[in-house]
Amino acid sequence: MADFKWMSELHQKNKTKMVLLVMDGLGGLPMEAGGPTELEAADTPNMDRLAKEGVLGQTIPIRRGFTPGSGPAHLSLFGYDPLEYDVGRGVLEASGVGVHVNKGDVAARGNFCTVDADGLISDRRAGRISSEDALPIIKKLQDISIPGISIETELVREYRFAVVMRGDGLEADIDDTDPQKTGVAPLPARANSAGSERAAQLFNDWMKLAREKLSDEPKANAMTLRGFSTDPALPQFPDIYGLRAACIAVYPMYRGVSHLVGMEVQEFEGEHPEDEFAAAARLWDEFDFFFIHIKKTDSRGEDGDFDAKVKIMEGVDKALPKLLALKPDVLAITGDHSTPARMKAHSFHPVPALIWAPETVREDDQSAFGERACAHGGLGTFPATDLMPLMLAHANRLAKYGA
Amino acid sequence: MADFKWMSELHQKNKTKMVLLVMDGLGGLPMEAGGPTELEAADTPNMDRLAKEGVLGQTIPIRRGFTPGSGPAHLSLFGYDPLEYDVGRGVLEASGVGVHVNKGDVAARGNFCTVDADGLISDRRAGRISSEDALPIIKKLQDISIPGISIETELVREYRFAVVMRGDGLEADIDDTDPQKTGVAPLPARANSAGSERAAQLFNDWMKLAREKLSDEPKANAMTLRGFSTDPALPQFPDIYGLRAACIAVYPMYRGVSHLVGMEVQEFEGEHPEDEFAAAARLWDEFDFFFIHIKKTDSRGEDGDFDAKVKIMEGVDKALPKLLALKPDVLAITGDHSTPARMKAHSFHPVPALIWAPETVREDDQSAFGERACAHGGLGTFPATDLMPLMLAHANRLAKYGA
Numbered sequence: 001m002a003d004f005k006w007m008s009e010l011h012q013k014n015k016t017k018m019v020l021l022v023m024d025g026l027g028g029l030p031m032e033a034g035g036p037t038e039l040e041a042a043d044t045p046n047m048d049r050l051a052k053e054g055v056l057g058q059t060i061p062i063r064r065g066f067t068p069g070s071g072p073a074h075l076s077l078f079g080y081d082p083l084e085y086d087v088g089r090g091v092l093e094a095s096g097v098g099v100h101v102n103k104g105d106v107a108a109r110g111n112f113c114t115v116d117a118d119g120l121i122s123d124r125r126a127g128r129i130s131s132e133d134a135l136p137i138i139k140k141l142q143d144i145s146i147p148g149i150s151i152e153t154e155l156v157r158e159y160r161f162a163v164v165m166r167g168d169g170l171e172a173d174i175d176d177t178d179p180q181k182t183g184v185a186p187l188p189a190r191a192n193s194a195g196s197e198r199a200a201q202l203f204n205d206w207m208k209l210a211r212e213k214l215s216d217e218p219k220a221n222a223m224t225l226r227g228f229s230t231d232p233a234l235p236q237f238p239d240i241y242g243l244r245a246a247c248i249a250v251y252p253m254y255r256g257v258s259h260l261v262g263m264e265v266q267e268f269e270g271e272h273p274e275d276e277f278a279a280a281a282r283l284w285d286e287f288d289f290f291f292i293h294i295k296k297t298d299s300r301g302e303d304g305d306f307d308a309k310v311k312i313m314e315g316v317d318k319a320l321p322k323l324l325a326l327k328p329d330v331l332a333i334t335g336d337h338s339t340p341a342r343m344k345a346h347s348f349h350p351v352p353a354l355i356w357a358p359e360t361v362r363e364d365d366q367s368a369f370g371e372r373a374c375a376h377g378g379l380g381t382f383p384a385t386d387l388m389p390l391m392l393a394h395a396n397r398l399a400k401y402g403a
Numbered sequence: 404m405a406d407f408k409w410m411s412e413l414h415q416k417n418k419t420k421m422v423l424l425v426m427d428g429l430g431g432l433p434m435e436a437g438g439p440t441e442l443e444a445a446d447t448p449n450m451d452r453l454a455k456e457g458v459l460g461q462t463i464p465i466r467r468g469f470t471p472g473s474g475p476a477h478l479s480l481f482g483y484d485p486l487e488y489d490v491g492r493g494v495l496e497a498s499g500v501g502v503h504v505n506k507g508d509v510a511a512r513g514n515f516c517t518v519d520a521d522g523l524i525s526d527r528r529a530g531r532i533s534s535e536d537a538l539p540i541i542k543k544l545q546d547i548s549i550p551g552i553s554i555e556t557e558l559v560r561e562y563r564f565a566v567v568m569r570g571d572g573l574e575a576d577i578d579d580t581d582p583q584k585t586g587v588a589p590l591p592a593r594a595n596s597a598g599s600e601r602a603a604q605l606f607n608d609w610m611k612l613a614r615e616k617l618s619d620e621p622k623a624n625a626m627t628l629r630g631f632s633t634d635p636a637l638p639q640f641p642d643i644y645g646l647r648a649a650c651i652a653v654y655p656m657y658r659g660v661s662h663l664v665g666m667e668v669q670e671f672e673g674e675h676p677e678d679e680f681a682a683a684a685r686l687w688d689e690f691d692f693f694f695i696h697i698k699k700t701d702s703r704g705e706d707g708d709f710d711a712k713v714k715i716m717e718g719v720d721k722a723l724p725k726l727l728a729l730k731p732d733v734l735a736i737t738g739d740h741s742t743p744a745r746m747k748a749h750s751f752h753p754v755p756a757l758i759w760a761p762e763t764v765r766e767d768d769q770s771a772f773g774e775r776a777c778a779h780g781g782l783g784t785f786p787a788t789d790l791m792p793l794m795l796a797h798a799n800r801l802a803k804y805g806a
Contacts, residue, residue, distance in 0.1 A: 003466060006486065010469070053436060362432050362440075362743075362752045365775045378753075378775070380784030382467060389468030393751035400749055401465055402472030402485065402492075 004240045006401070007079070007389065011242040016329035016395040018243075019280070019290045020387075022077060023316060024070065024254075025298030026335025027351045027371065029342045031306055038301070038309045038341060039352060040370035044317035046324070047333060047354070047369040054331075054356035056366045057379025059387060061337045067348040070298070073336035074257045078291075079241075079388035080234060087260060088172065088229020094162035096256030097154045101231050105164055106172040106199045109227040112137065112159040112220035113186070119222075121182045125159045126220035134158060137220050140213045146205055156252060159220065165202060171195040171230070174203065178224035186224050199228075236262030237289070241392060246283050248276045249293035258291055273319040284326055292323075298346075301339030309341050330357040330394045332387060333369070350374075350381055357394035407643045409804070410482070410792065414645040419732035419798040421646075422683070422693045423790075425480060426719060427473065427657075428701030429738025430754045430774065432745045434709055441704070441744060442755060443773035445713045447720035449727070450736060450757070450772040457734075457759035459769045460782025462790060464740045470751045473701070476739035477660045481694075482644075482791035483637060490663060491575065491632020497565040498659030500557040504567055504634050509575045509602045512630045513556075513564040515540065515623035516589070522625075524585045528562045529623035537561060540623050543616045549608055559655065562623070568605060574598040574633070577606065581627035589627050602631075639665030640692070644795060649686050651679045652696035661694060676722040687729055695726075701749075704742030712744050733760040733797045735790060736772070753777075753784055760797035 028038035035041075061068040061076050062083065071092045072082030090107035094100075101107045112126035112134065126134075138155040141163075145151065149167030156162055173196040177187040189207070191200035203225060214221045237245045239262070247258030250271045259265050264287070268279035273294060280290050294316055300309035323331070334353040337346050352374040355361060364378030375381070379390070392398050431441035438444075464471040464479050465486065474495045475485030493510035497503075504510045515529035515537065532540075541558040544566075548554065552570030559565055576599040580590040592610070594603035606628060617624045640648045642665070650661030653674045662668050667690070671682035676697060683693050697719055703712035726734070737756040740749050755777040758764060767781030778784070782793070795801045 003486075006466070006469070360746070360750075362430075362774060363436065364778055376779060378461075378778040380461070380753075380778070382784070386467040389466065390751075391468075393468035393470065398468055398470060398751065400470045400472055402475035 003389070004079070004235050007240045010398045010401060011240070011392060012397055012399050013242050014396060016288070016397065017284065017326070018288060018330040018391050018395050019292060019323065019328045019332070020077065020391065021292045021294070021323070021331065021333045023294045023297040023313065023333070023335050025301045025337060025339025025346065027338025027340070027347070027349050028301065028309065029340035029349070031342055037371045038306055039313060040372065042310045042313040042317070044313060044369060046317045046320040048367065050331065050333070050356040051354055051369040051373065052367040053358070053363060054354055054361050055364050055379050056369070056374045056377025057353045058350035058371070058374045058377070058381050059334060059353045059384040060350055060381065061384045065348050067346050068337045069346070070253055070336060071257055073384070074254060076384035077334070077336055077387055078237070078261050079385050080261065081385050085232060085234055087232045087234070089227025090162065090229045091232060091260070092253060092256050093156050093160065093227070094154070094164050094256070095259050096252030097156055097162055099152050099154050099162055099164050100259070101164055102166070103231045103233065104170055105166045106170045106228055106230055107162060107164045108203065108225040110161040110163055110223045110225050111178065112161070113222050113224055114220060115185070115222040119185045121179065121184060121186060121222070124178065124182060124224070129159050129219050131155060131157050133219055134161070137214060137217055141210055144206060144209045144213065146202060149202060151206065163206070163225070165199065170199040172199065172228045174200045174228035176224070176226035177207070178226050186222060189225060189228070232260065234260050238262055241388065242397065243289040244287045245289040245291065246287040247291050248279045249291070251293070251295045254293045263291060273316045274322055277319055277322040280323060281326055297335070298339045301341050302344055304341050304344035306341035329359065330355065330391050332391050334387065351384070353379065353387065355379065355390060355394055360394045360396065406792070407482070407638050410643045413801045413804060414643070414795060415800055415802050416645050417799055419691070419800060420687065420729070421691060421733040421794050421798050422695060422726065422731045422735070423480065423794065424695045424697070424726070424734065424736045426697045426700040426716065426736070426738050428704045428740060428742025428749065430741025430743065430750070430752050431704065431712065432743035432752070434745055440774045441709055441712045442716060443775065445716040445720070447716060447772060449720045449723040451770065453734065453736070453759040454757055454772040454776065455770040456761070456766060457757055457764050458767050458782055459772070459777045459780025460756045461753035461777045461780070461784050462737060462756050462787040463753055463784065464787045468751050470749050471740045472749070473656060473739060474660055476787070477657060479787035480737070480739055480790055481664050482788050483664065484788050488635060488637055490635045490637070492630025493565065493632045494635060494663070495656060495659055496559050496563065496630070497557070497567050498662050499655030500559055500565055500659070501655070502555050502557050502565055502567050503662070505569070506634045506636065507573055508567055508569045509573045509631055509633055510565060510567045511606065511628040513566055513626050513628050514581065515562040515564070516625050516627055517623060518588070518625040522588045524582065524587060524589060524625070527581065527585060527627070532562050532622050534558060534560050536622055537564070540617060540620055544613055547609060547612045547616065549605060552605060554609065566609070566628070568602065573602040575602065575631045577603045577631040579627070579629035580610070581629050589625060592628060592631070635663065637663050641665055644791060645800065646692040647690045648692040648694065649690040650694050651682050652694070654696070654698045657696045666694060676719045677725055680722055680725040683726060684729055700738070701742045704744050705747055707744050707747035709744035732762065733758065733794050735794050737790065754787070756782065756790065758782065758793060758797055763797045763799065
């Protein structure tokens with residue numbers, strides 16, 4: 001990978017419109033041997049037509065056998081090898097709630113926890129406190145100030161929050177403070193390099209002040225910090241691919257990753273596929289590339305609810321004509337990883353992928369969108385990081401290499 | 404890539420004969436949805452039999468989504484990753500017309516252009532002057548001499564020529580002189596390193612003399628130079644693969660690339676497939692490996708003439724028994740890239756590939772040579788740079804790695 005050098009040399013601009021529709025955790029498994037996967041079971045006449053007219057394949061999100069988190073899996077889809085471009089969890093979470101992490105800032109992801117009278121952790125996630133209950137607690141943290149730096153603290157959801165420090169001389173090479181078990185105290189922030197000592201000290205000061213502020217909170221009277229990180233300075237979509245790219249996603253993390261790669265994250269009403277497609281319609285003239293993210297396929301997979309995951313897919317399919325009416329030149333439909341309901345978790349399996357591009361696609365002989373069909377598709381099995389070059393190629397946006 | 408280290412350690416010699424038959428621009432597209440590609444439409448009973456007895460797959464010439472030029476695409480077929488082994492255009496063109504570029508020489512590709520009375524470019528390709536008209540102009544340029552160096556100038560075809568300088572202290576890190584637009588003067592040759600300054604100055608001297616010689620030529624009174632480059636010193640076929648390799652090709656560029664990788668470029672009469680196969684027959688005992696190049700599949704694809712491209716394929720198939728009568732141990736049939744008639748241009752699509760090797764092949768369940776069949780083939784979808792190792796393996800020419 002890291003063929004960004006070539007992408008930035010070869011990309012050419014034109015008027016084509018490209019859509020990357022990601023159903024999170026798309027890939028699945030049969031509930032019993034010989035049975036259909038979620039996608040195969042779903043009644044998806046529109047996607048099946050696109051499969052017939054387009055070309056199928058399956059992607060390897062990171063490396064064969066790797067089960068990806070959502071952050072790395074999306075980086076891959078956007079063309080960034082996540083083993084090469086390491087984006088810290090703190091930066092991901094902060095970006096996800098709209099807190100920008102710039103060069104020299106240090107971001108951390110916080111988890112509320114509860115500690116007993118001796119300061120030992122009794123619940124590492126503060127009983128998975130609701131977002132509603134967590135908001136007033138976050139407000140207290142937002143009152144903390146430390147001379148010489150500025151601090152931004154935002155709730156992500158439930159027990160998770162992001163805290164970003166800005167100031168001179170801050171570096172992020174700091175260990176997590178979560179001891180990963182109960183019955184012990186949270187660890188102090190410890191610097192792994194001389195350059196990070198000032199930031200570690202400031203985060204320790206902050207935690208001390210925060211503990212004081214929360215001392216009488218019954219549900220969440222302490223916190224751990226992890227994923228200390230700074231702006232990864234990722235190469236940007238407009239430079240690599242020559243694309244004005246819009247992110248249409250409901251969930252913070254996906255919005256955060258999109259921001260980091262240089263997409264313009266959009267605000268819109270509603271959270272259903274049709275709302276997202278309506279947002280794309282509204283923005284159609286302004287952008288070349290639309291990343292549209294559907295979260296609930298993954299959520300229902302994590303719940304272990306096969307039928308509910310099927311229903312989400314069917315809902316996307318039903319709304320799809322709204323998107324197709326925009327006449328995209330290239331439409332790719334895939335997932336960031338597999339989340340089989342049978343496993344109730346992300347998995348390592350390859351991910352079904354479909355490229356539909358009426359002008360340029362070499363159709364294969366598959367006629368339905370599903371795991372088995374994708375394994376026979378004309379695109380073969382390929383690294384997810386190749387999806388962007390393939391989409392650009394289908395959009396006539398890559399010049400010939402050499403003569 | 405760059406697994407040449409392993410190839411040179413593992414290769415072993417024997418008496419097997421290998422043929423790489425390249426139909427340029429082989430891959431295609433259906434003219435209408437659901438229709439056949441050129442190769443699928445062609446009546447090719449011999450290739451279909453080889454497909455049935457052999458194994459199919461599809462190659463990625465450079466990277467997924469990249470549309471290759473013919474030079475890089477052939478380097479790939481020969482096992483050289485073209486993104487790693489960068490062969491300058493000047494060297495490619497010169498080699499293509501039989502002008503060898505050795506270490507310390509500097510080659511450039513020239514384009515005739517026309518300039519107006521003010522010296523501003525009015526046509527960057529001299530009206531695509533014919534080869535016939537260009538030849539006497541080249542003759543004038545061949546008269547130019549500059550003390551201390553020797554210069555070789557040859558027409559490539561139409562408005563394109565190659566010029567090679569030989570002498571002491573020449574380096575090739577020089578910018579193109581083509582301003583890429585009309586209405587401005589050609590740029591001077593500008594060195595990008597101290598070591599290249601002498602060569603840049605000499606090329607500027609040469610261009611000045613050349614402009615004087617051509618001042619009264621109505622069709623082509625000036626030129627631009629590009630692709631300044633020297634011998635890329637590519638690892639050589641006999642060293643990497645242990646093969647005595649013959650190139651049987653009509654067109655200069657392919658002969659040039661073959662020379663650069665250490666093949667022995669052959670002279671022969673005629674230009675049809677049967678002439679090329681006859682040349683192979685004549686040379687059969689002298690070589691281990693035969694690269695046979697068919698150009699016209701690409702030419703008819705570029706013309707956008709689906710039926711004519713089909714006819715070229717059928718002609719190759721018809722002549723094939725002549726090649727099969729030689730009883731090659733390994734025959735690979737593929738293209739360097741796709742040139743779908745529908746697109747009238749090179750494209751990014753994968754390329755059908757077939758390996759036939761009666762003694763060693765693991766046959767798959769495909770029975771015709773075509774894009775859809777190849778997408779299902781037993782070789783899968785693989786980088787074109789892996790074709791040579793696969794051919795060697797099928798020829799029992801690679802020793803076991805490890806015990």
